[in-house]
Amino acid sequence: MKFVRKIKEAAGFANKPVSADLYAAAGEERLSIPLIESLPDEELSRLNELLPWASFVLDSGGRMFGAPYSRSKRSSAQPMPDYRAGILDSEFGLKGRAVLEAGCFEGNHTVGLAQSGALVTAFDGRVENVVKTQVRCSFFAIKANIVYWNAETQKPGYIADRFDLLHHVGVLYHLSKPIAHLASLLPLIETGVLLDTHVADDMETQVDTFQGLEYRYANFREAGREPPFAGLTPSAQWIHSEDLLSTIRYFGFKNARIIEDRSEPNGKRVCIIASRN
Numbered sequence: 001m002k003f004v005r006k007i008k009e010a011a012g013f014a015n016k017p018v019s020a021d022l023y024a025a026a027g028e029e030r031l032s033i034p035l036i037e038s039l040p041d042e043e044l045s046r047l048n049e050l051l052p053w054a055s056f057v058l059d060s061g062g063r064m065f066g067a068p069y070s071r072s073k074r075s076s077a078q079p080m081p082d083y084r085a086g087i088l089d090s091e092f093g094l095k096g097r098a099v100l101e102a103g104c105f106e107g108n109h110t111v112g113l114a115q116s117g118a119l120v121t122a123f124d125g126r127v128e129n130v131v132k133t134q135v136r137c138s139f140f141a142i143k144a145n146i147v148y149w150n151a152e153t154q155k156p157g158y159i160a161d162r163f164d165l166l167h168h169v170g171v172l173y174h175l176s177k178p179i180a181h182l183a184s185l186l187p188l189i190e191t192g193v194l195l196d197t198h199v200a201d202d203m204e205t206q207v208d209t210f211q212g213l214e215y216r217y218a219n220f221r222e223a224g225r226e227p228p229f230a231g232l233t234p235s236a237q238w239i240h241s242e243d244l245l246s247t248i249r250y251f252g253f254k255n256a257r258i259i260e261d262r263s264e265p266n267g268k269r270v271c272i273i274a275s276r277n
């Protein structure tokens with residue numbers, strides 16, 4: 001409880017009355033979550049206090065399941081399913097597909113992918129994020145394989161060697177060796193990839209190499225172990241989008257293209273779809 005309190009204090013949410021903790025502003029998307037709706041307010045409040053939530057969804061009564069991270073970050077209900085699950089579904093079809101989800105955070109993508117019929121294996125390098133994803137999925141009555149893996153290390157044996165699809169959103173730009181990471185992950189994927197990441201296109205770049213492949217990157221300091229979104233190493237590389245595309249093609253995904261290119265407060269971000277054929 002002390003840890004939860006620390007996070008809440010840092011986010012400015014400590015000592016909020018139960019009603020303000022539970023009920024979000026009107027107008028946000030509400031979801032049918034029968035196992036949450038069966039909980040009285042007091043029990044749902046306890047569930048929300050139990051874990052260091054940093055995002056939330058709303059049940060059909062407008063009550064929060066989870067908690068906002070701060071007044072400005074993840075401060076509104078998470079869309080579920082996220083539109084990128086829809087893109088994966090329309091490109092490749094999700095029903096019955098084995099999907100590997102990188103950096104599952106609190107399971108907001110995991111639920112959406114599984115509700116579309118995907119057989120999801122989700123991993124995260126923060127054990128509390130693994131637990132929050134397990135709890136999120138269980139209250140959505142969703143079955144998924146949710147495991148711990150710090151992707152800066154070798155893949156553990158309990159993660160399979162073959163998947164149909166890769167869902168990789170908001171994680172690559174937190175890694176210290178993103179090209180080495182892709183080199184280890186892409187051979188596991190048989191059909192298609194959705195990769196959404198910040199890129200270094202507008203920045204001053206340096207050059208690194210991986211197995212003889214040169215790539216341009218910008219160096220970023222990471223925020224440490226405590227923030228739930230950050231990387232797990234002191235710094236990360238943001239890759240130039242052209243080099244990212246050529247890396248993905250090099251590892252067998254001949255059709256790799258940017259389908260979305262957006263400017264965010266932290267920098268340029270792209271969404272890439274890639275397929276082997």
Ligand SMILES: C[S@@+](CC[C@H](N)C(=O)[O-])C[C@H]1O[C@@H](n2cnc3c(N)ncnc32)[C@H](O)[C@@H]1O
Nearest residue numbers: 103105124125126150151152169170229230231
């Ligand atoms: C910015 S959040 C994105 C979360 C989610 N994919 C989304 O789009 O909302 C980054 C996530 O990746 C996880 N992560 C960061 N570095 C990681 C690593 N080396 N291995 C595994 N997960 C990592 C974090 O714990 C966090 O859950």
